[in-house]
Amino acid sequence: MLEIPESKTISLQAGETLVNRRITEVFNASSPHKFAWFYGDPAGYAKILAGRQVISTSGHGMFVDIRCDADLSITIGDGTNMTYLGGRDTERNFFGHNGGYKTLLSKNTVKTPCPNCGNLIVKEAYLGGAVYFCPSCQKFR
Numbered sequence: 001m002l003e004i005p006e007s008k009t010i011s012l013q014a015g016e017t018l019v020n021r022r023i024t025e026v027f028n029a030s031s032p033h034k035f036a037w038f039y040g041d042p043a044g045y046a047k048i049l050a051g052r053q054v055i056s057t058s059g060h061g062m063f064v065d066i067r068c069d070a071d072l073s074i075t076i077g078d079g080t081n082m083t084y085l086g087g088r089d090t091e092r093n094f095f096g097h098n099g100g101y102k103t104l105l106s107k108n109t110v111k112t113p114c115p116n117c118g119n120l121i122v123k124e125a126y127l128g129g130a131v132y133f134c135p136s137c138q139k140f141r
């Protein structure tokens with residue numbers, strides 16, 4: 001899930017890079033992902049998107065909207081090749097650099113002291129992904 005600072009950062013970076021440019025090529029989903037949902041048949045996306053001009057971008061909540069001419073919007077959330085867009089320091093940003101949003105509980109901080117209590121941060125598998133937490137501060141109830 002994108003966090004609010006990430007969607008804001010990504011939308012600003014996407015806006016700096018994409019506004020006034022045209023979509024020239026569209027790649028279909030290349031790796032199945034249980035948390036990626038499509039509207040209609042993604043095989044038809046190229047026909048809809050190619051040639052559209054990007055008008056603006058905005059980040060809201062866990063999504064980034066890329067608005068195009070012809071009253072068309074592309075909404076991006078985590079799972080939509082967000083490793084390319086990034087925002088977190090665990091991901092690459094729009095320009096291929098690690099994002100500026102410093103994560104506290106992530107693959108970068110697992111087995112390091114919790115910034116709140118000093119106990120070690122742990123990683124556990126969850127729904128095909130991973131979660132990172134402090135077992136002292138974030139006790140299961």
Ligand SMILES: [Zn+2]
Pocket residue numbers: 114115116117118119134135136137138
């Ligand atoms: Zn803690």
